[in-house]
Amino acid sequence: MDATTVREIMIYPDPVLRRTAAPVVRVTPEIRQFIAEMGETMYASHGVGLAAPQVGIALRIIVVDAGDGLRAVINPQIIAREGSQTGPEGCLSLPQLHGEVTRAERVVVRGLNTRGKQVTLSGDDLWARAMQHEIDHLDGVLFIDRVNPNSLAWTTGETDEDGHSIERPTSLEDARRFFERQSAALRA
Numbered sequence: 001m002d003a004t005t006v007r008e009i010m011i012y013p014d015p016v017l018r019r020t021a022a023p024v025v026r027v028t029p030e031i032r033q034f035i036a037e038m039g040e041t042m043y044a045s046h047g048v049g050l051a052a053p054q055v056g057i058a059l060r061i062i063v064v065d066a067g068d069g070l071r072a073v074i075n076p077q078i079i080a081r082e083g084s085q086t087g088p089e090g091c092l093s094l095p096q097l098h099g100e101v102t103r104a105e106r107v108v109v110r111g112l113n114t115r116g117k118q119v120t121l122s123g124d125d126l127w128a129r130a131m132q133h134e135i136d137h138l139d140g141v142l143f144i145d146r147v148n149p150n151s152l153a154w155t156t157g158e159t160d161e162d163g164h165s166i167e168r169p170t171s172l173e174d175a176r177r178f179f180e181r182q183s184a185a186l187r188a
């Protein structure tokens with residue numbers, strides 16, 4: 001098997017991020033290799049989760065590590081949700097942007113593991129948030145579609161004299177325009 005490689009992350013507004021991803025028909029060694037690369041890519045980017053469309057592959061595969069180990073789910077489906085939580089969210093495909101998103105507090109997810117066996121997983125808090133965020137990606141849905149627009153802000157990477165990180169509030173429209181301009185500049 002090839003050594004794993006870190007893949008390039010697609011940045012909004014790359015059209016692959018808006019596609020509906022296709023189910024995986026068979027869990028082949030190639031799929032397992034790809035999932036290993038998704039994990040490497042997620043850790044290299046310090047993400048909590050990653051969906052296959054974010055590396056340009058429109059297949060229904062996600063990886064999540066909310067601090068309790070790597071979970072890869074193929075063809076994931078949320079079969080139950082409970083409660084509600086509102087908290088900060090960001091996305092590797094929309095770097096530096098974050099905002100408050102309301103999600104279910106607890107979800108039950110069903111799908112296939114890397115051996116192609118059906119698994120049912122459940123969890124709450126950050127794990128549940130990450131699962132919902134990544135499964136959204138498979139339907140072309142991004143956190144900016146669900147964010148409270150008044151909470152949207154850029155991380156500047158700078159800190160104030162008390163060591164708190166400095167954030168710059170933005171509107172959804174301005175944030176979108178920023179990414180569109182950046183993508184046009186990269187293509188030029």
Ligand code: ZN
Nearest residue numbers: 090091092093
């Ligand atoms: Zn994301």
